[in-house]
Amino acid sequence: MKAPARQAKEPDPLQLLKTMLLIRRFEEKASQQYGLRKISGFLHLYIGEEAVATGAIAAADLNRDYVVAAYRDHGHALAVGMDPKPLMAELFAKSTGCSRGKGGSMHFFDADRHFLGGNGIVGAQIPVATGVGLKLKYLDEDGVVLCFFGDGAIHQGAFHESLNLARLWNLPVVYICENNQYGMGTDFRRVSSITDYSKMAGSYDLPGSQVDGMDVLAVHQAVSEAIGRARREALPSLLEIKTYRYVGHSISDPATYRSKEELQQHKQQDPILILKNHMQEEHTLSEDDFKKLDAEAKAAVQEAVAFAESSPEPDLSTLYEDVLV
Amino acid sequence: MKAPARQAKEPDPLQLLKTMLLIRRFEEKASQQYGLRKISGFLHLYIGEEAVATGAIAAADLNRDYVVAAYRDHGHALAVGMDPKPLMAELFAKSTGCSRGKGGSMHFFDADRHFLGGNGIVGAQIPVATGVGLKLKYLDEDGVVLCFFGDGAIHQGAFHESLNLARLWNLPVVYICENNQYGMGTDFRRVSSITDYSKMAGSYDLPGSQVDGMDVLAVHQAVSEAIGRARREALPSLLEIKTYRYVGHSISDPATYRSKEELQQHKQQDPILILKNHMQEEHTLSEDDFKKLDAEAKAAVQEAVAFAESSPEPDLSTLYEDVLV
Amino acid sequence: MPTISYREALRQAMDEEMARDERVLLIGEEVAQYNGAYKVSRGLWDKYGDRRVRDTPITEGGFAGIGIGAAMTGLRPIVEFMTFNFSIQALDQIINNAAKMRYMSGGQFTLPIVFRGPNGPAAYLSSQHSQALAALFTHCPGLKVVHPATPYDAKGLLKSAIRDDNPVIFMEGELMYAWEGDVPEEEYTLPLGQADLKRTGQDVSIITFGKPLQTVTEAAARLEAEGIAAEIVDLRTLRPLDQATIRQSVQKTNRCVVVDESWPMCSVGSHVAWLVSNQCFDLLDAPVELVSGEDVPMPYNHTLELAALPSVEKVVQAVKAVLYLK
Amino acid sequence: MPTISYREALRQAMDEEMARDERVLLIGEEVAQYNGAYKVSRGLWDKYGDRRVRDTPITEGGFAGIGIGAAMTGLRPIVEFMTFNFSIQALDQIINNAAKMRYMSGGQFTLPIVFRGPNGPAAYLSSQHSQALAALFTHCPGLKVVHPATPYDAKGLLKSAIRDDNPVIFMEGELMYAWEGDVPEEEYTLPLGQADLKRTGQDVSIITFGKPLQTVTEAAARLEAEGIAAEIVDLRTLRPLDQATIRQSVQKTNRCVVVDESWPMCSVGSHVAWLVSNQCFDLLDAPVELVSGEDVPMPYNHTLELAALPSVEKVVQAVKAVLYLK
Numbered sequence A, B: 001m002k003a004p005a006r007q008a009k010e011p012d013p014l015q016l017l018k019t020m021l022l023i024r025r026f027e028e029k030a031s032q033q034y035g036l037r038k039i040s041g042f043l044h045l046y047i048g049e050e051a052v053a054t055g056a057i058a059a060a061d062l063n064r065d066y067v068v069a070a071y072r073d074h075g076h077a078l079a080v081g082m083d084p085k086p087l088m089a090e091l092f093a094k095s096t097g098c099s100r101g102k103g104g105s106m107h108f109f110d111a112d113r114h115f116l117g118g119n120g121i122v123g124a125q126i127p128v129a130t131g132v133g134l135k136l137k138y139l140d141e142d143g144v145v146l147c148f149f150g151d152g153a154i155h156q157g158a159f160h161e162s163l164n165l166a167r168l169w170n171l172p173v174v175y176i177c178e179n180n181q182y183g184m185g186t187d188f189r190r191v192s193s194i195t196d197y198s199k200m201a202g203s204y205d206l207p208g209s210q211v212d213g214m215d216v217l218a219v220h221q222a223v224s225e226a227i228g229r230a231r232r233e234a235l236p237s238l239l240e241i242k243t244y245r246y247v248g249h250s251i252s253d254p255a256t257y258r259s260k261e262e263l264q265q266h267k268q269q270d271p272i273l274i275l276k277n278h279m280q281e282e283h284t285l286s287e288d289d290f291k292k293l294d295a296e297a298k299a300a301v302q303e304a305v306a307f308a309e310s311s312p313e314p315d316l317s318t319l320y321e322d323v324l325v
Numbered sequence C, D: 001m002p003t004i005s006y007r008e009a010l011r012q013a014m015d016e017e018m019a020r021d022e023r024v025l026l027i028g029e030e031v032a033q034y035n036g037a038y039k040v041s042r043g044l045w046d047k048y049g050d051r052r053v054r055d056t057p058i059t060e061g062g063f064a065g066i067g068i069g070a071a072m073t074g075l076r077p078i079v080e081f082m083t084f085n086f087s088i089q090a091l092d093q094i095i096n097n098a099a100k101m102r103y104m105s106g107g108q109f110t111l112p113i114v115f116r117g118p119n120g121p122a123a124y125l126s127s128q129h130s131q132a133l134a135a136l137f138t139h140c141p142g143l144k145v146v147h148p149a150t151p152y153d154a155k156g157l158l159k160s161a162i163r164d165d166n167p168v169i170f171m172e173g174e175l176m177y178a179w180e181g182d183v184p185e186e187e188y189t190l191p192l193g194q195a196d197l198k199r200t201g202q203d204v205s206i207i208t209f210g211k212p213l214q215t216v217t218e219a220a221a222r223l224e225a226e227g228i229a230a231e232i233v234d235l236r237t238l239r240p241l242d243q244a245t246i247r248q249s250v251q252k253t254n255r256c257v258v259v260d261e262s263w264p265m266c267s268v269g270s271h272v273a274w275l276v277s278n279q280c281f282d283l284l285d286a287p288v289e290l291v292s293g294e295d296v297p298m299p300y301n302h303t304l305e306l307a308a309l310p311s312v313e314k315v316v317q318a319v320k321a322v323l324y325l326k
């Protein structure tokens, strides 16, 4: 039997703000370091989308819950509490990176924190996350899986196959579509026959809803409810969280497929600003507090760069390690 | 522009009856010949399901429309008007078979009659049929594709991917789920999170409906309407046609997973009987007429066996033919 | 020693390992209530119930991925493909997730998962259902690939595969399920990665694996009658490959024929044939010959089908060719 | 002759063939409005519009199958995979439908379809995005596989591939897109199935295809400086393989090194190495050596990544090995 359900976690706005700031500053720093050629390859930034991973993962209890993400995974890694140092070191391809310099930007993992990546194949993480749900059910644990994927990924057959099985077997998985409006250069409306993705839940007899992904408290609330359903009733859910990425798909994408106006409009809905304003209205945050938090985030990220810089390259012999046990 | 829509075809009950009888007798004969070891390998019979292919395909105009089926394809092949001779010869693996003895039971094809198989991989024909829809749209032809697949196949990702694209591109495809209640030994309810498959249409903003597949006129009616929508408005549809197979999944399956009672109950809804009764009530068919039609079907099938028997084996050199053009 | 079928050997292996370790479970199409399309899992659902023996919808990509997620977090799934023909739908999950997860996470995860089922042509099933696909998997680092040919090997290797902490592709054969052989009553396992001499001889090494072992064995008997002593190397595991045993055999015989029922290009067979050609260059008295399936999709007609497969005749001829006997 | 990039050569080929035959269309992710993730289709959407240049959702299996259905009924689709890493999701459609439809229908259908995109590692992309997958396709009868390495070859072969009535896998390379070369202004096509001598020499045959041609060319220059004359055979088409040209070259040089950036086991490289070993047995003065990618998933770290790939150094060493120069 499942353990008696613990209380859903109340959101801690200060902690949410810290996490979002850390993500924002980490991403900005990564972008800068890419420009300095310290980082290469794909670099998919999460700027603008911070509230989604932050709010959702704050609703989870990572002693028992799991997080599975796609390649745009820096925000999720930081939100599960990974230290920015091994993350930046991973981007720098150093031996101290969380994946020993073998994974890079798309492949952050932290087995101890129940963070299972970091997957570069669009949609391929959805069945994997569902399998984690199976293990929870199989071992009669009271954990839940948060499975993140993009608006582009939802059309993959893997989505359909997974949700049917999750409902059929009643696996505790919360499917979170991070609808940042674009899959690479493609407006999600150009590749979808419907625009309200939460409706797809109907094909699997699941609850589905749309959530404002620029409001971290709304995200926290919606995901808490879904986690509750999953934990107590083993009922999976589908959430479509509407968000927006401020930068290109990857660092090499100039994002000319959208207008400046559109971007500006969304920036007005900045998730950090929204929370900050909310806290100021509630008198729980002063401008000085904010500046201090931001400075802390910047300092942490700067330290991460220093750590990454000074870390050694992986030894050539590691090329042949980690292939098999 | 599309040609002005022609009138939807009125059903011809006599022709429907003939086709269903021919399918029934063909399948019985194939089963018998399998017992005599004239046929080997997989043999998936359509007995009980005749009304689906018969009613649906009679609603199509094969000068412009197309039919795509799975491996349980004998009924569809006969319904598109293929001569039973090359079909039986194909089962006998003879050079006169419709696929030169290379395809067997699962791979009946007739390019001239716009019958595109005959596919052994569950669900794999759904994108292919969708592609035929693309060619119709691309060449601005006013044809429609009937895409048949099973209750087991609907969970495949290929279904999800196809319907989204069909709606997005407005391809003239009628998706027909032949729900014969079982996928191999599995009751469809055991592998599905919902039991009304027509609801899946909602994920793609498509019309969806359930149809009584034991009533050939009801099938004809529903498919005619869907064809009309596809032809005139380029709007795809999803139809779940409820039917039942009387025999095992393939000839080697004893079908012990269902009760005799269940089988008997469904046999009371025999599609041939239902149509016969209907025609007798309408006074368009006498018992003698029926016997004569049945005798004709039996004779045609017997002739097919004779043809198959007397046909030559394919020459060894044909092993290397048809690989590439 | 009891004589049991290859099918029963596999069943015993799964049964014993499920009894031994609660984290082992079996998932796939028709594996539970129907006892498996080929009855390999007979009785396991009765014994272990819905929790540990799970029927899935027909969604190879989906349930392969589910197995992978479960394996990453502590279960030890056995994923049955009704046949490996359908595993192509799961190949992305296997190649991009199962084979790489450990590497790209810098060694953070183990993937104790077995993908098993029949591989290779049976009879009269036509092209989509008659494919010997070992090469697709053997190509890829991060996997192990096992292809046993006897009940004894099947049981011992499947037990090891289930205990292995790496993703293992375990290939059986529809027509092999009824093959019989001696299998000890006591528990045993066999190490992955070791080839086995199924017959010794000094005139020629015939290297094979899986179902063609029968063809090769018959060919060896026929050759023996003509005074030619063939040694048969059964690879058993294709990845990692037991190069030492291969080399030792060819060192002795100086002649080699490789038999593989798959298509010839980029096959396990042609790879092994190159390895031997390369590593035994100075020892070889004749070119290494490959007897493979013909380079065509499989036809339904049985005469053509047999012509498309390695045969005793073809093996005998290849052996004679490397012996320069007309 | 104008000097253009490999990317531009491909674009011209598609443009010319689309202009020539209205049944040719291009579908894939980002091929239209974005002009292709690697800008290979630049301008085609502007010129041919929504009907003939179509952006798809991210559903490789689905849109590959759609291409197949369209090809069976008269269109001539070009299906772009953003990279071939993602084609594994479409492999079932390609192997079970595209490659077999003609055969299993007894020759009733033609499948004039091209699946194209970049194959093989670029740089810093880690394991899921850095795979050289030619072997998966070359293994399978019913397909043709083309892998050009110069702008001239790319244009002439892509035009032929589009005109071919068979399914053609057409593999390019991310890092090759910027390579430049002379391409005539006049229209031309190159036949599929013909290898090309990119350099002549009598000391050793180096057989390769695709991106490693550059590495091999550099190695040949370095060897020349040491007085070794290497002949470079660029396979260009992997299936069907031009065995005659391979044989002719090795007949002359008596030594052979094969270079393939994919994993070694069951690779195009090891297959060709066996073919040469077998067909030129009496001519070879040394074992055929294979320089391949290392047998590991690709790491992100660039130093490791370079170590995992064929290099000038490795090619030179392999050549020296077959020449018995230490």
Ligand SMILES: Cc1ncc(C[n+]2csc(CCOP(=O)(O)OP(=O)(O)O)c2C)c(N)n1
Binding pocket: A072, A120, A121, A122, A123, A149, A150, A151, A152, A153, A154, A180, A182, A183, A184, A249, D029, D058, D060, D082, D086, D089
């Ligand atoms: C199967 C597959 N196809 C294509 C790609 C290339 N690709 C990488 S990201 C991407 C867009 C994904 O968009 P979305 O799911 O909305 O996620 P986002 O990038 O917006 O977070 C594409 C097409 C891939 N990685 N995997």
Ligand SMILES: Cc1ncc(C[n+]2csc(CCOP(=O)(O)OP(=O)(O)O)c2C)c(N)n1
Binding pocket: B072, B120, B121, B122, B123, B149, B150, B151, B152, B153, B154, B180, B182, B183, B184, B249, C029, C058, C060, C082, C086, C089
């Ligand atoms: C991808 C794939 N997986 C598994 C199979 C094996 N198989 C053949 S038919 C079948 C059941 C299909 O059931 P359904 O779609 O309901 O069609 P029906 O046989 O009832 O007509 C299965 C599992 C297959 N052919 N292809």
Ligand SMILES: [Mg+2]
Binding pocket: A150, A151, A152, A178, A179, A180, A181, A182, A183, A184
């Ligand atoms: Mg997106």
Ligand SMILES: [Mg+2]
Binding pocket: B150, B151, B152, B178, B179, B180, B181, B182, B183, B184
């Ligand atoms: Mg069914």
